Amino acid sequence: MKKYGFGVDVGGTTCKIGLFETTGVLLEKWEIPTDTSENGKYILDHVAAALKAKIAEKQIALEEIQGIGIGIPGPVDANGEVSVCVNLGWGHVAVAKELSGKMSGIPVKAANDANVAALGEMWQGGGKGYQDVVMVTLEPAWAAASSWAARLWPELTAQAARSGTSP
Numbered sequence: 001m002k003k004y005g006f007g008v009d010v011g012g013t014t015c016k017i018g019l020f021e022t023t024g025v026l027l028e029k030w031e032i033p034t035d036t037s038e039n040g041k042y043i044l045d046h047v048a049a050a051l052k053a054k055i056a057e058k059q060i061a062l063e064e065i066q067g068i069g070i071g072i073p074g075p076v077d078a079n080g081e082v083s084v085c086v087n088l089g090w091g092h093v094a095v096a097k098e099l100s101g102k103m104s105g106i107p108v109k110a111a112n113d114a115n116v117a118a119l120g121e122m123w124q125g126g127g128k129g130y131q132d133v134v135m136v137t138l139e140p141a142w143a144a145a146s147s148w149a150a151r152l153w154p155e156l157t158a159q160a161a162r163s164g165t166s167p
Helices: 043-057 095-102 113-124
Strands: 004-010 014-021 026-033 065-072 108-112 132-138 141-148
Touching: 004 043, 004 113, 014 043, 026 043, 043 065, 043 095, 065 095, 065 113, 095 108, 108 113, 113 132
Parallel strands: 004 065, 065 108
Antiparallel strands: 004 014, 014 026, 132 141
């Protein structure tokens, strides 16, 4: 089993990033500003640069990295693609494919940020040890994510769970 993974939470003002052991132990966390100029054109470039800098700083071989998980504040399909993300200025963006390409092919999984938060809580947080978890996040939009039997229900997509965006 590979030793490391990265988690990225893309928000409207900052991207929060964590370096983890694959056991779930958080090794380090930091953040970078979210550059929403030009409809968010540079967000994934900046995330990739931050990840590459940390990999170099910690002298981690790419072969030691299991993958990168990234939470996006909007609907994300099963292929890791966003059709629209208002906070970031995005139209269609193939988040998983683009970030993986910028990261020398390291596998990337992209999902709605509330769904990712629910899975994280179920794995290592307040929901640890429980089979069913419901989580409500408060952000510029409120969202709900439900996880049963250690998986997100595809019927409860980010679009269905996200109720609205406040100004």
